[in-house]
Amino acid sequence: xxxxxxxxxxxxxxxxxxxxxxxxxxxxxxxxxxxxxxxxxxxxxxxxxxxxxxxxxxxxxxxxxxxxxxxxxxxxxxxxxxxxxxxxxxxxxxxxxxxxxxxxxxxxxxxxxxxxxxxxxxxxxxxxxxxxxxxxxxxxxxxxxxxxxxxxxxxxxxxxxxxxxxxxxxxxxxxxxxxxxxxxxxxxxxxxxxxxxxxxxxxxxxxxxxxxxxxxxxxxxxxxxxxxxxxxxxxxxxxxxxxxxxxxxxxxxxxxxxxxxxxxxxxxxxxxxxxxxxxxxxxxxxxxxxxxxxxxxxxxxxxxxxxxxxxxxxxxxxxxxxxxxxxxxxxxxxxxxxxxxxxxxxxxxxxxxxxxxxxxxxxxxxxxxxxxxxxxxxxxxxxxxxxxxxxxxxxxxxxxxxxxxxxxxxxxxxxxxxxxxxxxxxxxxxxxxxxxxxxxxxxxxxxxxxxxxxxxxxxxxxxxxxxxxxxxxxxxxxxxxxxxxxxxxxxxxxxxxxxxxxxxxxxxxxxxxxxxxxxxxxxxxxxxxxxxxxxxxxxxxxxxxxxxxxxxxxxxxxxxxxxxxxxxxxxxxxxxxxxxxxxxxxxxxxxxxxxxxxxxxxxxxxxxxxxxxxxxxxxxxxxxxxxxxxxxxxxxxxxxxxxxxxxxxxxxxxxxxxxxxxxxxxxxxxxxxxxxxxxxxxxxxxxxxxxxxxxxxxxxxxxxxxxxxxxxxxxxxxxxxxxxxxxxxxxxxxxxxxxxxxxxxxxxxxxxxxxxxxxxxxxxxxxxxxxxxxxxxxxxxxxxxxxxxxxxxxxxxxxxxxxxxxxxxxxxxxxxxxxxxxxxxxxxxxxxxxxxxxxxxxxxxxxxxxxxxxxxxxxx
Numbered sequence: 001x002x003x004x005x006x007x008x009x010x011x012x013x014x015x016x017x018x019x020x021x022x023x024x025x026x027x028x029x030x031x032x033x034x035x036x037x038x039x040x041x042x043x044x045x046x047x048x049x050x051x052x053x054x055x056x057x058x059x060x061x062x063x064x065x066x067x068x069x070x071x072x073x074x075x076x077x078x079x080x081x082x083x084x085x086x087x088x089x090x091x092x093x094x095x096x097x098x099x100x101x102x103x104x105x106x107x108x109x110x111x112x113x114x115x116x117x118x119x120x121x122x123x124x125x126x127x128x129x130x131x132x133x134x135x136x137x138x139x140x141x142x143x144x145x146x147x148x149x150x151x152x153x154x155x156x157x158x159x160x161x162x163x164x165x166x167x168x169x170x171x172x173x174x175x176x177x178x179x180x181x182x183x184x185x186x187x188x189x190x191x192x193x194x195x196x197x198x199x200x201x202x203x204x205x206x207x208x209x210x211x212x213x214x215x216x217x218x219x220x221x222x223x224x225x226x227x228x229x230x231x232x233x234x235x236x237x238x239x240x241x242x243x244x245x246x247x248x249x250x251x252x253x254x255x256x257x258x259x260x261x262x263x264x265x266x267x268x269x270x271x272x273x274x275x276x277x278x279x280x281x282x283x284x285x286x287x288x289x290x291x292x293x294x295x296x297x298x299x300x301x302x303x304x305x306x307x308x309x310x311x312x313x314x315x316x317x318x319x320x321x322x323x324x325x326x327x328x329x330x331x332x333x334x335x336x337x338x339x340x341x342x343x344x345x346x347x348x349x350x351x352x353x354x355x356x357x358x359x360x361x362x363x364x365x366x367x368x369x370x371x372x373x374x375x376x377x378x379x380x381x382x383x384x385x386x387x388x389x390x391x392x393x394x395x396x397x398x399x400x401x402x403x404x405x406x407x408x409x410x411x412x413x414x415x416x417x418x419x420x421x422x423x424x425x426x427x428x429x430x431x432x433x434x435x436x437x438x439x440x441x442x443x444x445x446x447x448x449x450x451x452x453x454x455x456x457x458x459x460x461x462x463x464x465x466x467x468x469x470x471x472x473x474x475x476x477x478x479x480x481x482x483x484x485x486x487x488x489x490x491x492x493x494x495x496x497x498x499x500x501x502x503x504x505x506x507x508x509x510x511x512x513x514x515x516x517x518x519x520x521x522x523x524x525x526x527x528x529x530x531x532x533x534x535x536x537x538x539x540x541x542x543x544x545x546x547x548x549x550x551x552x553x554x555x556x557x558x559x560x561x562x563x564x565x566x567x568x569x570x571x572x573x574x575x576x577x578x579x580x581x582x583x584x585x586x587x588x589x590x591x592x593x594x595x596x597x598x599x600x601x602x603x604x605x606x607x608x609x610x611x612x613x614x615x616x617x618x619x620x621x622x623x624x625x626x627x628x629x630x631x632x633x634x635x636x637x638x639x640x641x642x643x644x645x646x647x648x649x650x651x652x653x654x655x656x657x658x659x660x661x662x663x664x665x666x667x668x669x670x671x672x673x674x675x676x677x678x679x680x681x682x683x684x685x686x687x688x689x690x691x692x693x694x695x696x697x698x699x700x701x702x703x704x705x706x707x708x709x710x711x712x713x714x715x716x717x718x719x720x721x722x723x724x725x726x727x728x729x730x731x732x733x734x735x736x737x738x739x740x741x742x743x744x745x746x747x748x749x750x751x752x753x754x755x756x757x758x759x760x761x762x763x764x765x766x767x768x769x770x771x772x773x774x775x776x777x778x779x780x781x782x783x784x785x786x787x788x789x790x791x792x793x794x795x796x797x798x799x800x801x802x803x804x805x806x807x808x809x810x811x812x813x814x815x816x817x818x819x820x821x822x823x824x825x826x827x828x829x830x831x832x833x834x835x836x837x838x839x840x841x842x843x844x845x846x847x848x849x850x851x852x853x854x855x856x857x858x859x860x
Contacts, residue, residue, distance in 0.1 A: 002090060003074035003341075004310055008250060009061040010079050012053045012118075013269035013276060018179035019172050019200075024051055027165060028146070036138050037145035037158035044279045045201020046166040048148040049120055055146065057116030058083070062125035065312050068346040069129030069518070070098040073105065076133075079117075084108045096342025099515035100489070102136050114142045122149040129345055131155075132518040167198025176203060181211040201267070201280065208265070238262055239288065242277075246285040247297050250276040295321045302326070312343065315350055328354050328362055335368040344375040363394045370400050377521035379408055379560065395424050402432045408523070408560040411439040412591035441594035441621040454491060459594055461623030463499035464648060470495060489515055490524070493531040502538035502652040509535055523563060526555035530566035537573055537606060538654045546574055562590040569599030573606035593621040601629050602654055608634050609658050611681070611696020635661045637679070640669050660695075660771040676753040678746035683773045684765075686714055688784035692744070699744045705729065706740040711790050713741075714774060715798045717764035726794055776802065779809075783821050816841050820848075827852035 028051070031038045040048040052059070060079045066072045073093055077086055085108055092101035117137065122130075131154055137145055138158070145158070152160045168176070170193065177189040188210060196202030234242075241258055245251045256275040259266060269276040277285070286294065298321035305314035311334045318326045327350060335347050351369050359365045370385035382404055389397040398421040405414030414436050421429035434449035443459050457466035470492050489512040496505035509531040516524025529552035536545035552567035565586050572580035580603060587596035597619040604614035613634050622630060625646065632639035635657040643649055643665050650662050664679030666672040683693040690711050692699040701707040705727060712718065712726055724734055742755045749755075759766050767774065775781040786802055787795040803825055810822035811832065816839060823832050827848045836845035 002077075002094070003071055003312075004308070005075050005078040008274040008276070009063070009075065010059060012059045013049060017050075019168075019175045021047065021051055021054070021172065023169070023172075024161075024166065025054055027161060028055070031159040031161065032144050035159040036143065037134075037147065037155070039147045039149060039152060039155045039158050039160045040166060041149050041152035041155075041160050042163040042166045043150055043199075045199060045204075046163055047200040048166065051166075052118045052120065052146055052148055055116055055118070057118055057144075057146070059118045059120065061120040062122055064124050064316055065346065066125035067127040067130060067349060068343050069127075069133050070096070070101075070342040070344075071312070071346065072125060072130050072133055073098055073101055076105065080109070084112060093342065096340060096344075097488075098342050099518045102133055102518060103511060103515065106136060106140050109140055109143065112142070114144075116144045116146060118146045118148065120148045122147045122155075123151050126151070126154070127345070128520055129518070132520070136514070136518065163198075166200070168193060168200050168203055169198070172200075173203060176200075177207055180204065180207045184210055201278070204267070234262060234265060239285075242266055243285040243288040244293075244297060245275070246277040246282045247289065247294060248301055249282060250274045295323070299323060299326075312338070312346055319350070319353060324354055324358055328358055328365060331368060332362055332364045335364075336371070339368075339371055339375060344372050347372040348376065363389065363392050366392055367394045367397055367400065370397065374400065374404055374407065377519060377523050379404060379523065380558075395420075399425055399428055399432070402429065402436070406432060406435050406439070409439055409562050409592065410560055410590050411436045412589070414439075415591075440591050443594075443623070454495065458495065458498075459623055461625035461627070463495060463625060464646070467492075467495040467499045488512075490527055490531050493528075494534065497531070497534045497538055497654045499646075499648045499653065500651075502535045502654070506532060506535035506539070522555050523559055526552045526559065526563055527566070529555060530570060533567065533570040534602075534654055537570060537602075538652055538656065540609070542574065545570065549574070560590075561586050562592070565590070565592075565595060566599065569602060572599075573603045575607075575610070594623070597622045597626050597630075601626055601633075604633055605629075605655050605657060609656075611658075611693075629655060635665070637664070637668065640665045644669070663771065674756065676749065676756055678749055678756050680746065681771045681773070682745050682757055682769075684710070684714055685775045686711065686786040687775050687781055688786075689788045690786075690790055694745060694747065701740065701744060703737060703740060705733075706737045706744070708790060708792060709734075709737050710741050711787060711795060712792075713758065713763065713765050714776060715795065717762040719762055723763050726792070783810075783825070820845065823848055 028038055028040075040046075040051065042048060058079050060075050062072065062075065066075055070093060073089075077089055077093065080086060086105070089101050089104045089108055092098070092104055119134075126149070134145070134147070134155070135157075137143060147155055147158070149155065152162065170190065173189055173193040174186070177184055184207065189207070192206040192210065193203055196206055238258060241256075242262075245256055245259070251274065253260075253270070253273055253275050256268075259268065259275065263270070263275075267278045267281050269278065289297075298317045302314040302317035302321070302323075305311070305317060311330060315327055315330055318324075318330065331347065331350055331354075338347055347368065351365065351372070354365070366385060366389035370382050370389055373379075373382035373385055383401070386397045386400045386404065389400075398417050401417040402414050402421050405411070405417070418429060418433050418436055422433065430449055431451065434446045434451035437443075437449065438446035438451055438456060438459060441459070443456065447456060447460075454466040454470045457463070457469060489508055493505050493508035493512055496502070496508055509528055512531065513525060513528035516528050529548045533545045533548035533552060536542075536548055549567045549570035552570075553564055556563040556567065565583055568579045568583035568586070572583055580600075583599060584596055587593065587599070600617070600619055604616055607614040616630060616633055619626075619630060628642050628645070632642050639657075639661075643662070649656050650666065656662065658681055660679055660681040663672055664677045667674060667677035680695045683691075683696075685691045685693075690707065692707075692710065701710075709723075709727060712723065718726070720734075724731065727734065727737070729737065738758075742758055743749060745757045746755065757766055757769060757772055758764070765774070766772065767777065776786060783806060786799045807822045807825045810818040813819070816836075819832065819835055820841060823829065823836075823845055826832070833845055833849055836842045839845075
């Protein structure tokens with residue numbers, strides 16, 4: 001059911017236009033050139049809304065209830081209705097999945113292109129969740145965001161125009177005076193402007209007061225001063241009616257007909273079918289009402305709101321009336337349904353207003369708070385609240401605690417609460433038990449109890465089917481923090497890494513990270529970083545993967561110990577053996593042995609891709625996929641059937657064996673069009689020396705000329721006669737050298753098989769081979785002279801040409817660091833040296849030149 005957003009909040013008020021604020025319009029336009037968002041931050045009456053009405057765009061006025069980010073998004077959805085395709089966004093919001101709804105909303109707005117969104121009264125809805133939504137909106141290219149608020153914080157990351165910029169200047173004051181009180185002399189207008197210090201609304205009030213013969217000092221910013229002004233000259237019955245109607249902030253125009261002749265005096269704003277009171281005027285008029293009558297009117301407004309099905313709005317009226325007992329009863333009745341709609345922060349905010357004494361006797365409130373804290377990802381506080389509810393006799397807290405430890409994937413801690421829940425609530429606890437059994441690795445028992453879905457398929461050893469099911473579902477809608485890592489975005493990230501494409505896995509992990517950041521969930525952020533690490537590990541972006549895993553560990557501090565397991569597994573995959581032992585310990589403590597097996601095999605395959613064989617321990621509770629992986633490790637000849645069953649192992653995925661072993665398996669299956677594949681990876685490093693490794697092991701050549709032959713082949717393609725001359729070798733000697741190099745690069749090659757890494761006619765390296773790494777072709781390789789130690793004139797010429805090419809590339813870079821590298825190659829280049837004059841690294845550059853001159857025995 002959509003959240004009801006009043007139409008009046010989506011319409012700019014028809015404000016008076018006596019003053020044209022061209023100066024400020026230009027300031028705002030100029031600010032948008034350098035920032036995607038502009039904040040007009042000033043107190044009430046500084047003309048923020050009037051200025052915003054000069055711009056064409058989408059308008060939303062926020063109220064207190066929009067502190068809940070889900071309600072804020074409902075407001076945005078209502079504002080863009082008819083402008084964008086928002087059906088999917090509405091479905092996610094109705095399911096309570098507001099972080100995913102935000103991502104979907106941003107996607108829906110992209111086709112709109114360049115446009116303006118005005119958010120008015122932002123200070124009323126200010127909160128961490130709303131700030132995250134605003135930060136998401138700022139990411140949207142083409143959207144200009146204009147925020148109207150009484151406070152600059154927490155929006156200082158945008159361009160802020162304050163009261164100093166928004167205040168009237170003398171020219172604008174004269175324009176207003178000509179429209180409102182042309183009979184006043186200029187010096188009186190100047191006095192009034194000075195009195196109100198440029199405050200636009202204050203000047204308006206002062207001018208109207210002076211027109212009536214009042215002293216402008218009476219019309220000050222305080223409610224008392226405004227009340228004196230408002231009371232002057234207005235019929236008592238009009239003033240009394242205004243005070244009653246102002247209590248609600250806005251009323252239907254039909255109810256306020258008696259006020260229309262006095263609209264200017266009361267500073268009324270008219271929006272489609274509504275009369276709206278300025279906040280300061282409302283504050284002044286409220287003081288006229290006796291407290292008992294004000295409470296009665298607000299209570300009546302709450303009853304009317306409840307009659308329209310607007311429970312949250314009713315709670316706001318009851319809070320203002322001070323009827324906290326009524327708020328507590330409303331939460332008992334409707335709080336759980338609000339949680340089901342994702343209004344977590346609304347529930348927590350209302351609960352925070354209730355004193356402990358008032359909660360006595362309303363046991364449901366403790367359970368409600370525990371559930372809300374769990375949905376907000378505040379797990380430690382949630383556990384304490386559930387325990388409090390249990391002590392108060394609320395036995396449904398057993399279900400809540402069971403769900404809590406499912407959320408944190410701690411099956412051992414969840415088991416005793418499940419056993420109690422099964423006694424009292426056998427039907428509801430049955431599926432929770434099934435999921436807990438799944439987390440323990442007891443897959444068949446979980447399925448027998450009715451558990452199904454992608455996670456079951458994954459643990460059954462069917463990752464491709466799990467991924468296909470998740471892709472078909474599009475977005476399962478379970479994205480509040482408890483579900484975020486289970487059936488939603490982060491599960492999709494993991495499955496893409498295992499059975500899809502690691503680039504896609506990285507995209508989903510980063511989306512999950514944004515969702516978790518929006519939620520303010522350290523649990524979700526930690527898990528998202530771990531899944532980012534998995535994707536980066538599969539993509540062989542080692543340093544980035546290490547940083548992601550370390551970030552995941554840092555965010556896991558203070559959370560469930562189980563949360564560290566994936567990050568520790570990732571660090572173990574990068575070579576940290578102590579991290580592996582800690583990962584195993586925590587997985588076993590949590591009671592999740594399947595995860596131990598899954599991560600152990602991830603570690604083993606990652607080690608193999610680096611050229612090391614990981615000693616696999618005995619692994620219990622392996623599913624068919626993981627068991628087949630373990631049996632095939634380290635993927636020598638004979639594992640081709642596994643590749644046929646799981647073809648994603650040939651792609652960029654988490655369990656993909658080294659590329660050389662994958663391609664050899666494809667060759668053995670007849671799916672690689674080469675006559676022979678050696679099944680090894682070759683690394684040739686020519687920079688800073690000359691080294692050859694096959695499968696990570698250094699190659700020792702029996703003859704120095706064989707080593708020289710391979711070095712010459714790395715420098716380019718050769719005709720045989722030229723190669724013989726460069727080697728100073730006879731045809732017979734060359735044949736011996738050639739086959740020594742071939743056999744060194746391809747150990748185990750059968751006699752008569754055509755070489756894979758070398759080619760003839762012309763002679764050279766097969767550089768396109770994905771199993772071959774040549775650092776001379778790597779633009780990220782450390783800068784060093786190649787072929788050191790090989791005394792050959794051709795290679796010396798190639799080294800000079802290579803260094804000059806790298807030097808020229810570095811000089812074309814915009815980075816000072818690259819220029820310094822280029823200068824190190826030729827410290828005496830005066831033209832390059834002049835680039836550093838006046839830069840932060842000038843001294844370092846001059847020192848390089850001085851050292852070079854000293855080495856040559858020259859004066860600096």
